Amino acid sequence: MRRMTARPANTHQARLLRLLRDGGPNSRAQLGDLVELSRSKLAVEVDRLLETGLIVADGLAASRGGRRSHNIRLAPGLRFLGIDIGATSVDVAVTNAELEVLGHLNHPMDVREGPVAVFEQALSMAAKLRATGIAEGFDGAGIGVPGPVRFPEGVPVAPPIMPGWDGFPVREALSQDLGCPVMVDNDVNLMAMGEQHAGVARSVGDFLCVKIGTGIGCGIVVGGQVYRGTTGSAGDIGHIQVDPGGRPCACGNQGCLEAHFGGAALARDAEEAARAGRSPELSDRLTAAGRLSAADVAAAAAAGDTTALELIRAGGNRVGQVIAGLVSFFNPGLVVIGGGVTGLGHTLLASIRTQVYRQSLPLATGNLPIVLGELGQTAGVTGGARLISDHLFSPA
Amino acid sequence: MRRMTARPANTHQARLLRLLRDGGPNSRAQLGDLVELSRSKLAVEVDRLLETGLIVADGLAASRGGRRSHNIRLAPGLRFLGIDIGATSVDVAVTNAELEVLGHLNHPMDVREGPVAVFEQALSMAAKLRATGIAEGFDGAGIGVPGPVRFPEGVPVAPPIMPGWDGFPVREALSQDLGCPVMVDNDVNLMAMGEQHAGVARSVGDFLCVKIGTGIGCGIVVGGQVYRGTTGSAGDIGHIQVDPGGRPCACGNQGCLEAHFGGAALARDAEEAARAGRSPELSDRLTAAGRLSAADVAAAAAAGDTTALELIRAGGNRVGQVIAGLVSFFNPGLVVIGGGVTGLGHTLLASIRTQVYRQSLPLATGNLPIVLGELGQTAGVTGGARLISDHLFSPA
DNA sequence: GCTTCTTTGTCCCGACTGAGGAAGAAGTCA
DNA sequence: TGACTTCTTCCTCAGTCGGGACAAAGAAGC
Numbered sequence: 001m002r003r004m005t006a007r008p009a010n011t012h013q014a015r016l017l018r019l020l021r022d023g024g025p026n027s028r029a030q031l032g033d034l035v036e037l038s039r040s041k042l043a044v045e046v047d048r049l050l051e052t053g054l055i056v057a058d059g060l061a062a063s064r065g066g067r068r069s070h071n072i073r074l075a076p077g078l079r080f081l082g083i084d085i086g087a088t089s090v091d092v093a094v095t096n097a098e099l100e101v102l103g104h105l106n107h108p109m110d111v112r113e114g115p116v117a118v119f120e121q122a123l124s125m126a127a128k129l130r131a132t133g134i135a136e137g138f139d140g141a142g143i144g145v146p147g148p149v150r151f152p153e154g155v156p157v158a159p160p161i162m163p164g165w166d167g168f169p170v171r172e173a174l175s176q177d178l179g180c181p182v183m184v185d186n187d188v189n190l191m192a193m194g195e196q197h198a199g200v201a202r203s204v205g206d207f208l209c210v211k212i213g214t215g216i217g218c219g220i221v222v223g224g225q226v227y228r229g230t231t232g233s234a235g236d237i238g239h240i241q242v243d244p245g246g247r248p249c250a251c252g253n254q255g256c257l258e259a260h261f262g263g264a265a266l267a268r269d270a271e272e273a274a275r276a277g278r279s280p281e282l283s284d285r286l287t288a289a290g291r292l293s294a295a296d297v298a299a300a301a302a303a304g305d306t307t308a309l310e311l312i313r314a315g316g317n318r319v320g321q322v323i324a325g326l327v328s329f330f331n332p333g334l335v336v337i338g339g340g341v342t343g344l345g346h347t348l349l350a351s352i353r354t355q356v357y358r359q360s361l362p363l364a365t366g367n368l369p370i371v372l373g374e375l376g377q378t379a380g381v382t383g384g385a386r387l388i389s390d391h392l393f394s395p396a
Numbered sequence: 397m398r399r400m401t402a403r404p405a406n407t408h409q410a411r412l413l414r415l416l417r418d419g420g421p422n423s424r425a426q427l428g429d430l431v432e433l434s435r436s437k438l439a440v441e442v443d444r445l446l447e448t449g450l451i452v453a454d455g456l457a458a459s460r461g462g463r464r465s466h467n468i469r470l471a472p473g474l475r476f477l478g479i480d481i482g483a484t485s486v487d488v489a490v491t492n493a494e495l496e497v498l499g500h501l502n503h504p505m506d507v508r509e510g511p512v513a514v515f516e517q518a519l520s521m522a523a524k525l526r527a528t529g530i531a532e533g534f535d536g537a538g539i540g541v542p543g544p545v546r547f548p549e550g551v552p553v554a555p556p557i558m559p560g561w562d563g564f565p566v567r568e569a570l571s572q573d574l575g576c577p578v579m580v581d582n583d584v585n586l587m588a589m590g591e592q593h594a595g596v597a598r599s600v601g602d603f604l605c606v607k608i609g610t611g612i613g614c615g616i617v618v619g620g621q622v623y624r625g626t627t628g629s630a631g632d633i634g635h636i637q638v639d640p641g642g643r644p645c646a647c648g649n650q651g652c653l654e655a656h657f658g659g660a661a662l663a664r665d666a667e668e669a670a671r672a673g674r675s676p677e678l679s680d681r682l683t684a685a686g687r688l689s690a691a692d693v694a695a696a697a698a699a700g701d702t703t704a705l706e707l708i709r710a711g712g713n714r715v716g717q718v719i720a721g722l723v724s725f726f727n728p729g730l731v732v733i734g735g736g737v738t739g740l741g742h743t744l745l746a747s748i749r750t751q752v753y754r755q756s757l758p759l760a761t762g763n764l765p766i767v768l769g770e771l772g773q774t775a776g777v778t779g780g781a782r783l784i785s786d787h788l789f790s791p792a
Numbered sequence: 793g794c795t796t797c798t799t800t801g802t803c804c805c806g807a808c809t810g811a812g813g814a815a816g817a818a819g820t821c822a
Numbered sequence: 823t824g825a826c827t828t829c830t831t832c833c834t835c836a837g838t839c840g841g842g843a844c845a846a847a848g849a850a851g852c
Contacts, residue, residue, distance in 0.1 A: 066799020067847040229727025325636040331625025462828020463818040
């Protein structure tokens with residue numbers, strides 16, 4: 001099929017497209033109730049969208065007491081690609097125009113192998129998904145990388161954990177390879193957008209999304225929009241100091257949050273505890289696998305290992321300490337905890353909550369939910385699809 | 397004279413009013429260059445504004461090579477009132493429509509005397525200013541209080557340092573007494589708006605404004621707009637923990653920033669140092685006055701007293717530590733330091749800068765100015781005038 | 793099955809808006 | 823003084839938009 005070429009001609013059309021994306025197929029009459037347009041105007045705009053092929057007729061709606069209205073929906077053939085590049089793995093998913101995930105692949109891969117190798121992998125995964133028949137092509141792609149991004153250009157800048165990516169023209173290169181529009185953002189922002197669209201943050205205007213993976217980052221949403229900061233590094237909380245005389249960090253400072261907690265730090269601590277014989281459970285896993293990961297700690301904790309539980313608890317306290325400060329500062333309506341370490345689950349959540357509720361003022365925490373993300377691995381890729389659809393569903 | 401009754405009828409008129417407010421009197425022709433309106437449309441809107449009396453003709457502009465254009469300006473009789481209620485004093489100022497301060501009074505007063513006494517004082521100051529002849533009445537007032545505010549209603553909520561203010565209908569009461577529209581906000585947000593309008597933060601979209609007075613707070617500006625958080629307590633950084641085993645704070649926690657620095661803590665530390673004989677300079681001042689304030693520490697430091705300098709340096713480190721975290725999180729384009737303690741000046745600024753530039757990542761600090769506020773005591777009142785003018789200069 | 797009422801979609805008219813051309817007013821510059 | 827520039831007003835014309843009228847389609851009640 002021919003790929004999406006048209007773009008909404010005005011804000012009304014953009015508004016309609018987003019309504020159909022977020023609310024699914026809908027009748028013309030009901031859309032009329034949602035937007036403040038006269039019937040004639042609405043009819044004109046809908047007709048124009050039908051002409052462009054962005055939306056299609058979709059049968060008749062149920063009667064609301066009189067003549068039945070015609071349903072319309074976004075073109076069923078539209079496909080968005082969401083790519084979430086993590087520190088240790090790549091996620092690729094295909095969604096329809098309503099951003100429902102139709103196919104999803106995950107592949108372990110070290111981001112330090114560089115952009116060329118990583119994109120080769122991502123593109124082959126996209127090709128594999130297309131080969132299953134769920135997509136004949138892609139109308140747009142949203143991609144997240146684990147580091148700061150100069151958003152307008154779609155170029156990573158000074159990414160600490162991904163040498164070789166600095167200045168790589170991700171947007172342009174990928175756009176060329178895929179033959180469709182591409183937007184690039186920080187992986188944490190993508191997760192925030194995912195949870196906002198389909199997850200636990202629906203209907204919340206201002207929230208924080210803390211992602212604890214190999215590193216630690218924070219997506220900031222202000223008035224429904226992702227806030228990226230002046231140079232695109234907003235939310236980079238992994239290097240906030242939590243202990244003035246603390247552990248040395250890869251960034252050159254001491255006592256950074258990431259040096260004390262996060263996937264990498266947790267694995268290191270667990271191995272150390274195992275070698276020191278403080279945890280039989282972890283020792284067994286270490287001798288079995290040769291190394292430990294956050295998942296091992298989660299499993300050991302689930303098995304009741306006190307050392308593992310203590311590691312999680314201590315880490316939660318550190319993160320909670322930082323989040324408490326951010327809550328005082330930002331006064332969000334919701335805090336979402338997500339990322340690879342979510343496997344640590346409620347032990348982690350409990351110690352974060354304890355810390356935040358104890359340290360922040362009642363006015364800020366009074367009605368503040370702190371919850372785990374709902375979407376898990378699909379948050380990032382859904383956010384990617386959302387990112388590009390926001391771009392494509394705005395006036396040209 | 398009759399007070400301002402009309403409001404702009406549409407966004408075009410609002411836009412024109414704000415241009416005239418921020419840029420001063422201007423010619424019709426030049427305004428045409430600034431807004432994207434056709435000549436005919438512009439003429440119509442200007443004529444309507446002239447009819448309402450919000451703007452007036454103001455002679456002829458200089459020629460730009462041909463026929464001279466007619467100048468217009470905001471009605472010269474418009475007067476806004478800016479009221480800045482601090483923990484220990486009240487500032488009241490009168491501005492014209494361009495937000496230039498025409499008269500300014502300051503009076504020491506403890507906010508704990510309660511809203512009734514404080515407003516009595518503020519209203520009498522406003523009356524005194526009016527009696528000088530600079531104003532025949534007020535078209536609007538913006539007021540700042542040292543605590544969180546439920547912004548839409550203009551009501552303080554759970555203010556820690558001002559018992560008796562909780563839930564007091566500031567906006568409604570003051571609006572009744574003054575007979576004009578009133579807006580209420582946190583004093584820190586007002587300071588941020590002041591520095592944004594007339595101070596050092598002109599032309600910066602995203603910045604932080606840290607006010608170190610009796611307590612410590614932070615104004616947050618995102619995309620040119622003050623961000624107030626979900627419950628209006630955003631920027632409340634005085635109770636971020638800087639030392640887990642630190643001093644007990646009035647809020648019930650330990651090691652809060654305010655317990656270690658700020659006007660109140662600094663005075664306490666100085667008195668303690670004086671009594672312990674660690675500083676002859678401060679001892680002299682203590683015996684002379686019976687008590688010490690932040691201003692005494694500033695004077696002692698200016699005189700070269702090492703203990704005073706050390707107190708400032710240590711405090712700057714604490715604040716710098718917190719600001720470093722906020723910079724990593726928020727990635728602002730500018731950090732403004734203001735408030736009563738600005739008298740500590742460059743000693744304080746230097747230690748804050750050191751701390752921030754050392755602890756935050758280069759990407760966030762690379763081009764980040766950290767500067768003292770330009771406006772001093774007028775920042776708050778200017779911000780108040782700006783607050784109410786933003787409200788009045790928006791479509792009804 | 794018929795009537796009446798409600799809802800939906802289409803068509804059309806009239807009011808309004810806004811862009812831009814033309815002309816005149818008011819200056820500058822040589 | 824004359825040529826040129828700039829600014830304002832007036833006017834026309836095209837396009838837009840809202841809403842009424844009407845037809846189509848269905849629901850509810852008898």
